[in-house]
Amino acid sequence: MKNDKKLSELGEFGLISRIASGVSSSGSVITGIGDDAAVTVSTPGMQLVTSTDMLLEDVHFRRCWHDPYRLGRKSLAVSISDIAAMGAHPRWALLSLAIPADLPLTFLDDFTSGFLAMAAEHGVALIGGDTCSSRSGLAISVTIMGEQFPNYILRRSGAKPGDEIWTTGSLGDAALGLKLLEVDSDFPGSEGQVGCGDKVNQYLCSRLLDPSPRVLVGLALAESGLVSSMIDISDGILADFGHIAEQSGVGGCLRLDDLPFSPAFRLIGDKLPLFPYQLSLTGGEDYELCFTASPESRGEIAECTKKCGVEATPVGIVTSFPEISVVRSDGTSYGLQTKGFNHFT
Amino acid sequence: MKNDKKLSELGEFGLISRIASGVSSSGSVITGIGDDAAVTVSTPGMQLVTSTDMLLEDVHFRRCWHDPYRLGRKSLAVSISDIAAMGAHPRWALLSLAIPADLPLTFLDDFTSGFLAMAAEHGVALIGGDTCSSRSGLAISVTIMGEQFPNYILRRSGAKPGDEIWTTGSLGDAALGLKLLEVDSDFPGSEGQVGCGDKVNQYLCSRLLDPSPRVLVGLALAESGLVSSMIDISDGILADFGHIAEQSGVGGCLRLDDLPFSPAFRLIGDKLPLFPYQLSLTGGEDYELCFTASPESRGEIAECTKKCGVEATPVGIVTSFPEISVVRSDGTSYGLQTKGFNHFT
Numbered sequence: 001m002k003n004d005k006k007l008s009e010l011g012e013f014g015l016i017s018r019i020a021s022g023v024s025s026s027g028s029v030i031t032g033i034g035d036d037a038a039v040t041v042s043t044p045g046m047q048l049v050t051s052t053d054m055l056l057e058d059v060h061f062r063r064c065w066h067d068p069y070r071l072g073r074k075s076l077a078v079s080i081s082d083i084a085a086m087g088a089h090p091r092w093a094l095l096s097l098a099i100p101a102d103l104p105l106t107f108l109d110d111f112t113s114g115f116l117a118m119a120a121e122h123g124v125a126l127i128g129g130d131t132c133s134s135r136s137g138l139a140i141s142v143t144i145m146g147e148q149f150p151n152y153i154l155r156r157s158g159a160k161p162g163d164e165i166w167t168t169g170s171l172g173d174a175a176l177g178l179k180l181l182e183v184d185s186d187f188p189g190s191e192g193q194v195g196c197g198d199k200v201n202q203y204l205c206s207r208l209l210d211p212s213p214r215v216l217v218g219l220a221l222a223e224s225g226l227v228s229s230m231i232d233i234s235d236g237i238l239a240d241f242g243h244i245a246e247q248s249g250v251g252g253c254l255r256l257d258d259l260p261f262s263p264a265f266r267l268i269g270d271k272l273p274l275f276p277y278q279l280s281l282t283g284g285e286d287y288e289l290c291f292t293a294s295p296e297s298r299g300e301i302a303e304c305t306k307k308c309g310v311e312a313t314p315v316g317i318v319t320s321f322p323e324i325s326v327v328r329s330d331g332t333s334y335g336l337q338t339k340g341f342n343h344f345t
Numbered sequence: 346m347k348n349d350k351k352l353s354e355l356g357e358f359g360l361i362s363r364i365a366s367g368v369s370s371s372g373s374v375i376t377g378i379g380d381d382a383a384v385t386v387s388t389p390g391m392q393l394v395t396s397t398d399m400l401l402e403d404v405h406f407r408r409c410w411h412d413p414y415r416l417g418r419k420s421l422a423v424s425i426s427d428i429a430a431m432g433a434h435p436r437w438a439l440l441s442l443a444i445p446a447d448l449p450l451t452f453l454d455d456f457t458s459g460f461l462a463m464a465a466e467h468g469v470a471l472i473g474g475d476t477c478s479s480r481s482g483l484a485i486s487v488t489i490m491g492e493q494f495p496n497y498i499l500r501r502s503g504a505k506p507g508d509e510i511w512t513t514g515s516l517g518d519a520a521l522g523l524k525l526l527e528v529d530s531d532f533p534g535s536e537g538q539v540g541c542g543d544k545v546n547q548y549l550c551s552r553l554l555d556p557s558p559r560v561l562v563g564l565a566l567a568e569s570g571l572v573s574s575m576i577d578i579s580d581g582i583l584a585d586f587g588h589i590a591e592q593s594g595v596g597g598c599l600r601l602d603d604l605p606f607s608p609a610f611r612l613i614g615d616k617l618p619l620f621p622y623q624l625s626l627t628g629g630e631d632y633e634l635c636f637t638a639s640p641e642s643r644g645e646i647a648e649c650t651k652k653c654g655v656e657a658t659p660v661g662i663v664t665s666f667p668e669i670s671v672v673r674s675d676g677t678s679y680g681l682q683t684k685g686f687n688h689f690t
Contacts, residue, residue, distance in 0.1 A: 030392060034592065035501050036430035036576055037396035037491070042387050047375060051382035052488055054441040054475045085381035096399040096486055130399045136481030141441055143397055143488040146382070155380050231381055247379065 007105050015108070015131055019095075022116050026125035028091060038127035040092055046147040051082035057100075057137030065181050068107045070210045072114025075140045078234070080122055081213035081287045083146035085232035087154040087222020090215060092127045093119060096141040098134035122215055152222040154230040154291070159248035163228050163292040165316035168214050168305060170262040171237055172276060175283020176269060177201075177208035200264045207262075211287040217308040218289055224304050230291040236282035237315070241290050242324055248292075254281070254316035257329040277334065281326065292318055352450050360453070360476055364440075367461050371470035373436060383472035385437055391492040396427035402445075402482030410526050413452045415555045417459025420485045423579070425467055426558035426632045428491035430577035432499040432567020435560060437472045438464060441486040443479035467560055497567040499575040499636070504593035508573050508637040510661035513559050513650060515607040516582055517621060520628020521614060522546075522553035545609045552607075556632040562653040563634055569649050575636040581627035582660070586635050587669055593637075599626070599661035602674040622679065626671065637663055 007015065020033040031039035042048060055061060055075055066074070076093060083090040095115060099108070119126055124144070180201055214232070221227045229248055233240045237254070245252050259280050261269065269276035293301050298314060305312040326334040352360065365378040376384035387393060400406060400420055411419070421438060428435040440460060444453070464471055469489070525546055559577070566572045574593055578585045582599070590597050604625050606614065614621035638646050643659060650657040671679040 030495070031498075031500060036427040037394045037433070037489075039431070039498055040393045040395065042393055044389075048385045048387055048393070048490075049382045050385065050437070050439065050488075050490070051473060052439040052441050052475055052486070054443055054477055054484070054486055056443050056477060056479060056484070058480055059443070059478060082381040086384070088382070092395070094395065094397040094488060096397050098399055098401050098404070098484065128396060130397055130486075132399055132401060133404060134401060135403055139399070139401070139443065139484050141397070141399055141475075141486035143395075143439060144382075145393075145395070145490075150375070153376075153384055155376060157380075 005105055007099065007103065007108070010105065012131055019112050022112055023126050024120070029125050029127055032125070032127050033129070038092070040127060043147050045149055047150050047153065049083055049086045049088040049146040049148055049153065050143065051079055052141065052143040053079050053082070055140040057139070063138070066209055068110035069114035072111035073118040073210055075142050076115050076118040076124065076144070077211050077213050078287065079142045079144035080118070080124065080215060081211070081232045081234070083144055084213045084215045084218035085230050085289060086146065086148065087152055087218050087230060088146035088148035089219065090122050090124045090144055090146045092145045093124050094143040095126060095129040097129070097131050098139035099131065100134045100137055103138060122213070148222065154222050154227055156229055156231050156244045156247040159229040159244050159250050159292040159318045161250055161318050161320040162295070163318040164295050164298065164314040165241060165252055165254065165290065165292055165318060166301065166312050166314050167233065167237055167260065167288050167290050168217055168310050168312045169286070169288040170260045170265060171233070171286055171288065172269070172280030172283045173204050173207035173262050173265050174211065174285035175279040176265055177204035177206070180204055181208070200267055203262070203264045204268065208285055211285065213287060214289045214310060217305050217310040220304050220308050221289070221291060221301070224300065226293050226297040226300055226304070228292045228294070230289055233286045233288045233290050235284050237290055238281045238324065238326070244290065244292065245322065245324055249322065251319040251321045251323045252316055253319055254324070254326045255329070256326055256334050258313060258315045260311070260313040260315070350450055352444065352448065352453070355450065357476055364457050367457060368471045369465070374470050374472055377470070377472045378474070383437070385472060388492050390494055392495050392498065394428055394431045394433040394491040394493060394498065395488065396424055397486065397488040398424050398427070400485040402484070408483070411554055413455035414459035417456035418463040418555055420487050421460050421463040421469065421489070422556050422558050423632065424487045424489035425463070425469065425560060426556070426577045426579070428489055429558045429560045429563035430575050430634060431491065431493065432497055432563050432575060433491035433493035434564065435467050435469045435489055435491045437490045438469050439488040440471060440474040442474070442476050443484035444476065445479045445481065445483055448483060467558070493567065499567050499572055501574055501576050501589045501592040504574040504589050504595050504637040504663045506595055506663050506665035507640070508663040509640050509643065509659040510586060510597055510599065510635065510637055510663060511646065511657050511659050512578065512582055512605065512633050512635050513562055513655050513657045514631070514633040515605045515610060516578070516631055516633065517614070517625030517628045518549050518552035518607050518610050519556065519630035520624040521610055522549035522551070525549055525613070526553070545612055548607070548609045549613065553630055556630065558632055559634045559655060562650050562655040565649050565653050566634070566636060569645065571638050571642040571645055571649070573637045573639070575634055578631045578633045578635050580629050582635055583626045583669065583671070589635065589637065590667065590669055594667065596664040596666045596668045597661055598664055599669070599671045600674070601671055601679050603658060603660045605656070605658040605660070
């Protein structure tokens, strides 16, 4: 697909054809890219589950950190993660790009390859989008549509006092990866060079730059019937469990010593002054799933997630008192500086 | 809803709640704004028809021209127009906003009011979206989902040689409205002041700033079974019929003297040096419908559109030779300077 053509030579419709040429066909897609709208067939009995995300250059990503292939993957992954959090099957995606004049066509080719690779991994068909010129940075908008039978769909609103709070995978890796990339001079271990040099750093950075949406485990948890509420962790477990708490009319208590860390996080995080809780509680972009379930289901839940190749850890308890606290193993309360990312504030 | 609060005080989740507070409930929406994804119920037997559009400040709109209420209306209208062009029922919308720090909260309130007013006019439910901060201008991304029974859905690909080419309404008004707003000093009649002063100017500018998607007539045409292909005119009839021609493997001949002009367009357009064909053939943002149908259906088509309160005019013939020509009434060919808007070129 690569050559030395410029976007200005290719034009808007040439670019759309170029993107469409990489899209594989799907039985559920009647009309894909190239008409006023896409036409798709839903699975009888399933409800439609839809989400959209916008990613802006220098707000959500930097071109100096995010190579185009992984940026393409991530642009879709963060949306797929929302479908995973509903316990639904991701199906169709739309991709809009506002493209600055200086963006090389090879960047767009690599971005598209990454996007379509992520789509293929999760059985998602790219069915449409929009392209236009941008006077500032690259802007990416992705809409994802999924499906699930009504009884299986998981929301933020079902948590009950006494339920356990769980998370899949490990927390804080992406936030620590970001710290490595920021090459903060105060940050031990980075020594003024761009991070991601060795394997440990590479793992942490890849958690930020190439997240894996937890689709299979989300589906398995939904279809197990054991889970009362679910959300994906994009702004830190504290903020995201906070959404569950708010919409369920409950509170929660997170146990500091039970938060799951990756070996890489422990290795690097040990050098952090605030090690390691701050990042794991409030760091963004983990794209793990946080969910709640009755303590009686602990064994079944662990088995269910293990079958999907994902560890899950109970990290707290849902309370009736509508506040969220974090406690150490000695029972004392852990104070926090921030509560996760919030645009505008 | 209005007060003197700033966006930075309100925060991301406050803004989302503020937008959500204006959304009315809909039977097809099981879970709306506020979860990881929205959950909707499709109409049994109907297929899903989905489109997305991005609107960028200083590319698609200017804050000095587009008041926020009409910008909100238009942001949704251009997407609804894509659903109308498929002959489908618009149902659900998602709205993403990247918001610059200097944008007053009253602007967002008025924008939202306009968006929701347009949604209400067409029975569309706002079910989700995304908000984030922008380092440059306001960026708006809208995804719209509609529905229709498979047999009624109209595509760009069904035009047959011998079919007549039709357009609803009048052409070129929006492009002339843009010229008025641009206050081109070479442009007779503008005299250095911002346009839209009198009623005639106001009409032309409102065609640009507050377009009406042709939903009812699109549905009526689709359900009549008389139409072979359809598209909405966003880039000028020449370019947009060009998409029909390309996807139908046909060509076409447009008759210059049959192009429909509004009285306002005639009045102002008479003062243009290129009057009036250039703008009506290649001017963007009319959001009329261009469609094709057998000449035998001429009477029925006219009656069908009239019932919807919309005039439609046959303006040409589909040809088997895959080129598009424009002819004057004396049979001579009309030369053209441009072929409608194309990003990047």
